Structures are given as C-alpha cells and as structure tokens.
Amino acid sequence: RPNNQAIVWYGMTGITAGIAIWCTHFIAILAYQPSAPVRFDLSLTFDSLVMAILGAILGIMIAGMIKTRIAIVIGGTLFGLAVVAMHYTGMVAYRVQGAVSWDNTYLVASAVIAIVLATTALCFGMRMTKGSGLKMTAALTLAIVGLHFTGMAAYNVASIGIDPDYSNPQEYALLALVIAGTAGMIVMGGLFTYFIEKRTRMESIEELRQARDAAESASRAKSEFMSVLSHELRTPLTIVIGYASFLSKLKSNTTSKLKPGEPITEAHFNSLGDQTELYGQRVKSAGGHLLTIINDILDYTSIELNDIKLSKAAFSTRDLLLEVAEQFQGLSGEKSITLSTESDDMAVMADRARCLQILINLVGNALKFSKADHIYLRARAQGTGFRFEVEDNGRGIDKKDLTRIFQAFTQIENADNRSEGGTGLGLAICKKLSIAHGGDITVESIVGTGTKFTVFFPFSLDAPTSKQLAQAA
Structure with a gap:
C-alpha cells in the first residue's frame, strides 16, 4: 500500500505533466495563424487545462499504485484520452471566423497515437530500469507532439472574405501571457515535486538500509547462535550418550572377563560399582552443563519478551x-x-x-x-x-x-x-x-x-x- 508521500509524489507528477502538456498544446497553437479573426473561449480553455491535469493524475496514480499490466494499460488509456480531450476542447475554444471542417481519419489517428504512446510511456516508467526514464520521456513527447500535429492536420479553416495578411495581435498577446504564467507554475510545481521526490527517495533509502542492516544483523546473529548452540549441545550430549552406552554394557563387559566357572566375587562388585559411580558422575556433569545452556536460553527469551519478574x-x-x-x-x-x-x-x-x-x-x-x-x-x-x-x-x-x-x-x-x-x-x-x-x-x-x-x-x-x-x- 503506497504511503502518503508516494501519493503526493504521484499527484504532483500528474499536475506537472498535465500543465506541461496543456502549455505544449497552446504554444503549438501560436504557430497556427489562420487568415481570419480569432478569439478564445476562456472558460473552455480553462476546462481543457483541468482535463489535462486530472487525466494525468488519474492515469499515473492507477499505473503507479497498482503496478500490474492491466493497470498500466488502463492508466495509459485514461492518460491518452485526457490528452485527446484537452486537445479537442482547446480546439473548440479556438473560435475562428471562417468555415471549419474536420478530417475524421486524422482525428481518429491522433487519438490512437495519444493512447498508444501514453500507455507505452507509463510502461517504460514503471520498469524502473536503467534508461527507462529517458524512454518514458521520449514516448510521452511523441504522444503529445503526434496528437497535436495529427489533430491540427484534421482541422481545416476556409476564411470568408478576409484579408490574407490579417493577424490577431491582441488575442495572441493574451495567450502568450496565459502561457507564460502557466509555465511559471510548471517550474514551481516541478521544483516542489523534485524536493518531495528527493526527500521520499532519501527516506526510502534510509529505511531500506536500516531494514537491510537489521536483517543482516539478525541473520548473522542467528547463524552464529545456531553454530555455537550446536557445538555446546553436541559436546555434553556426546558425553551422556557415550557413558550411557558404557553403563548399558558394563555388566556384559565385566562377566566376559571372567574365566570359565569363575564366580563373581565382592571385588568384582566393588570394581563394577566404582566404574558405575564414575560414569554416573560424568553423565551428571554433562547433564548439568546441558541444563545451564537451556536455562540461559529460556532466561534470555523471557527477558526479551518482557516476561521477567523480580522477587525483591x-x-x-x-x-x-x-x-x-x-x-x-x-x-x-x-x-x-x-x-x-x-x-x-x-x-x-x-x-x-x-x-x-x-x-x-x-x-x-x-x-x-x-x-x-x-x-x-x-x-x-x-x-x-x-x-x-x-x-x-x-x-x-x-x-x-x-x-x-x-x-x-x-x-x-x-x-x-x-x-x-x-x-x-x-x-x-x-x-x-x-x-x-x-x-x-x-x-x-x-x-x-x-x-x-x-x-x-x-x-x-x-x-x-x-x-x-x-x-x-
């Protein structure tokens, strides 16, 4: 589940991308100067900006937060459709005095280009491999430029009784101011996004480093403990098993040394008792060692679980x-x-x-x-x-x-x-x-x-x- 900083990062990225795409569209509009009076519907122009921003945020968040192939396709499609909606809403806001006609082939082609290349850009962006950022930028740039100029090729204007040398200085001056202000917003948004991304990345790196160090330390401690414990347990267990084996064969070994018909005397019993006592003491000593090890482990475990009780x-x-x-x-x-x-x-x-x-x-x-x-x-x-x-x-x-x-x-x-x-x-x-x-x-x-x-x-x-x-x- 993404944390709040990641959500802010996705959101700021979407806002910056939406504004940048909108500015690219209207800067390119400046290159299109028909020989007819032009004005802009500011309400629709603002709507196109909102469409670009919301579509970019939604597409990037879906692809970035879910991170599956179908999510990337859905996010890329929404992103591409938002760019298409922005472009054609902006074209509707571009009010020109003349006969306007559309070429449906170019219109459909522009939408396909935007959707396919936007999806491709998000695919590159989600891979997080070397050069994926540059590939994402190139694909998104082709999507925007391809959409715009293919869409403009679908837009035809026939002037009606207008001087061929006619220009629209006031309208274009207003548009230039709007774009300049918006470009400033992009710079501020980009810087803000950069600082958020840098902080998020550094915190993530620090968290990963701490998690790695903790995991390595825990793994090393576990390995060392298991190595020590296996040695500590093996030694007394070997003693216990060895002397238990001696005890189990003590009678048969003693009787096997007797000559045929030789009776078992008190001396034999005393010798047998001495050996039994010696072996028993060594088993007891090894068992005490084992008990000490087990008590240490149980004590430490109880203390770690805050289960220690003091009787003062x-x-x-x-x-x-x-x-x-x-x-x-x-x-x-x-x-x-x-x-x-x-x-x-x-x-x-x-x-x-x-x-x-x-x-x-x-x-x-x-x-x-x-x-x-x-x-x-x-x-x-x-x-x-x-x-x-x-x-x-x-x-x-x-x-x-x-x-x-x-x-x-x-x-x-x-x-x-x-x-x-x-x-x-x-x-x-x-x-x-x-x-x-x-x-x-x-x-x-x-x-x-x-x-x-x-x-x-x-x-x-x-x-x-x-x-x-x-x-x-």
Missing part, C-alpha cells in the same frame, strides 16, 4: 558473596586461582536469586577466560545505591571488544574462548537483569592488567525494615 526481599550482600565463592571453590582450586570476597556490612532490597545469577555469570567468566591468578568479589554502598564488583588481574579485554561483549550470542573470538565454550548469552542476561532492577552494568579493562565489571543497583523504594535488616544481617 532484604538480604545480606556479605552472605551472597560467600555463597558465590563457595560455589566456585572447586573450580578455582583446580585452576589455582584465589577468589577473595569483600563486602560492606549492609542489607539491601533486591531479587537475591537474580543477583546471584549475575555474580555467578561474572565470576564464571573470569575463571574461564581471564587467565588470572586472583579474582576479587566486592559489594559496596555507592551514593543512592550499591554496587557489586568482579575484578581480576588477568589478560584483559581489547578496547574494541568492550562495546560488544554485552550483545547476545557474542563471544570474543580467540582459541581459548572457543575451547571454554559458552552460548554468548551470559553477559547479555546480566545486562538486562541489571536494567530490570533500575541499574546497569559497566566494564573497565586494560590489556595485560585485568578487567573489572561493576553492577550498580539503586536502593529500592521498598526499603527494608529494621526487623528485616536485623534478620538479613
């Missing part, structure tokens, strides 16, 4: 940090990383589970990606709110990457990061959860020195009561 309650920030440190005690020990906690003695009102989720993501990323030997986890009061900090003394993040690490499905591309895995949703979820609390998350990093993530939350309007503070402490 008073809690101690010190206890929260100690819980995070305890959860990562095993992983930090394996990587020989010291995890320290520092917190002001305060209780805050926020969604404790969501705060825990944010800190787990930040600390988990630091342990996996930073290559640090010390990670600091802090909680501090700050002005009208409080902040959490997760700082490491690792390798840092390049400045060019800081602006995009909070985008969904984004990971900094290097071999270490790819080997550690992840969906690229963790920091995006942290960002959205921080904003949902009315706060934000920021990052500072120096390559080779370390990185610090700061999550700021404003104090809730529902401040904790004294009893809640005492309980949280």
Whole structure:
C-alpha cells in the first residue's frame, strides 16, 4: 500500500505533466495563424487545462499504485484520452471566423497515437530500469507532439472574405501571457515535486538500509547462535550418550572377563560399582552443563519478551558473596586461582536469586577466560545505591571488544574462548537483569592488567525494615 508521500509524489507528477502538456498544446497553437479573426473561449480553455491535469493524475496514480499490466494499460488509456480531450476542447475554444471542417481519419489517428504512446510511456516508467526514464520521456513527447500535429492536420479553416495578411495581435498577446504564467507554475510545481521526490527517495533509502542492516544483523546473529548452540549441545550430549552406552554394557563387559566357572566375587562388585559411580558422575556433569545452556536460553527469551519478574526481599550482600565463592571453590582450586570476597556490612532490597545469577555469570567468566591468578568479589554502598564488583588481574579485554561483549550470542573470538565454550548469552542476561532492577552494568579493562565489571543497583523504594535488616544481617 503506497504511503502518503508516494501519493503526493504521484499527484504532483500528474499536475506537472498535465500543465506541461496543456502549455505544449497552446504554444503549438501560436504557430497556427489562420487568415481570419480569432478569439478564445476562456472558460473552455480553462476546462481543457483541468482535463489535462486530472487525466494525468488519474492515469499515473492507477499505473503507479497498482503496478500490474492491466493497470498500466488502463492508466495509459485514461492518460491518452485526457490528452485527446484537452486537445479537442482547446480546439473548440479556438473560435475562428471562417468555415471549419474536420478530417475524421486524422482525428481518429491522433487519438490512437495519444493512447498508444501514453500507455507505452507509463510502461517504460514503471520498469524502473536503467534508461527507462529517458524512454518514458521520449514516448510521452511523441504522444503529445503526434496528437497535436495529427489533430491540427484534421482541422481545416476556409476564411470568408478576409484579408490574407490579417493577424490577431491582441488575442495572441493574451495567450502568450496565459502561457507564460502557466509555465511559471510548471517550474514551481516541478521544483516542489523534485524536493518531495528527493526527500521520499532519501527516506526510502534510509529505511531500506536500516531494514537491510537489521536483517543482516539478525541473520548473522542467528547463524552464529545456531553454530555455537550446536557445538555446546553436541559436546555434553556426546558425553551422556557415550557413558550411557558404557553403563548399558558394563555388566556384559565385566562377566566376559571372567574365566570359565569363575564366580563373581565382592571385588568384582566393588570394581563394577566404582566404574558405575564414575560414569554416573560424568553423565551428571554433562547433564548439568546441558541444563545451564537451556536455562540461559529460556532466561534470555523471557527477558526479551518482557516476561521477567523480580522477587525483591532484604538480604545480606556479605552472605551472597560467600555463597558465590563457595560455589566456585572447586573450580578455582583446580585452576589455582584465589577468589577473595569483600563486602560492606549492609542489607539491601533486591531479587537475591537474580543477583546471584549475575555474580555467578561474572565470576564464571573470569575463571574461564581471564587467565588470572586472583579474582576479587566486592559489594559496596555507592551514593543512592550499591554496587557489586568482579575484578581480576588477568589478560584483559581489547578496547574494541568492550562495546560488544554485552550483545547476545557474542563471544570474543580467540582459541581459548572457543575451547571454554559458552552460548554468548551470559553477559547479555546480566545486562538486562541489571536494567530490570533500575541499574546497569559497566566494564573497565586494560590489556595485560585485568578487567573489572561493576553492577550498580539503586536502593529500592521498598526499603527494608529494621526487623528485616536485623534478620538479613
């Protein structure tokens, strides 16, 4: 459906074309000076102008807005008929003192020329290919000129007792003034149409560019996410399926190693139990990894759909940090990383589970990606709110990457990061959860020195009561 600017464009084009065709007709009339007194019926002359304008607008709008072959034929026919009506109405308004006769063959031929060439011009105009504008102009010019001079060939005047050298200076001077004024209107209309067309084109180009960029970005993000997700899911699924296969064959493999007639002893059961426990732990670990991925995807989807609900309650920030440190005690020990906690003695009102989720993501990323030997986890009061900090003394993040690490499905591309895995949703979820609390998350990093993530939350309007503070402490 065409927008309002397109309708205005079609309308201004039709007005300009109608006026231009009318001026061409009457300028050509100046070349026809019969040896007889001439006057013009101004009412009919104005009517011919209106016919040209309305016919041009109607024909162009039908062809431009519907854009089918039948619409172009109908639009071209209406355009051509309007030009024919304008021409012959103007000829009727051309009152000459003499015997007037018409040649019907030329008359019909002029109408056919106008309709066929006007339709051809609109066909060229709707193609929007290289050179179509010039072809349209040439076809429309031939239509107007062909109609006029073929029509004039059908018009015959026999003067009655008039001096052969007679001229009509006053009538032609009046016509020249009318045409000069109309030509000025054409210039103004053309300029106005040009500016409207330019503005419409630039806005359309900008809209198309934005739509293209959005589509490319969405397609790229989708492709990257599917690639990452397929890898992330495939690894733990392979582990689950592999160890499930081992478990299903564990009994048969154990008994196949027995000698003929050898009984199954307690040692065999203990060995079988140890292997079962080991395989079960690895299946559990891989299943936990799968659950984390699925939870991240569900969390991000819920947040994107504005379906996030916060359950605010008073809690101690010190206890929260100690819980995070305890959860990562095993992983930090394996990587020989010291995890320290520092917190002001305060209780805050926020969604404790969501705060825990944010800190787990930040600390988990630091342990996996930073290559640090010390990670600091802090909680501090700050002005009208409080902040959490997760700082490491690792390798840092390049400045060019800081602006995009909070985008969904984004990971900094290097071999270490790819080997550690992840969906690229963790920091995006942290960002959205921080904003949902009315706060934000920021990052500072120096390559080779370390990185610090700061999550700021404003104090809730529902401040904790004294009893809640005492309980949280």
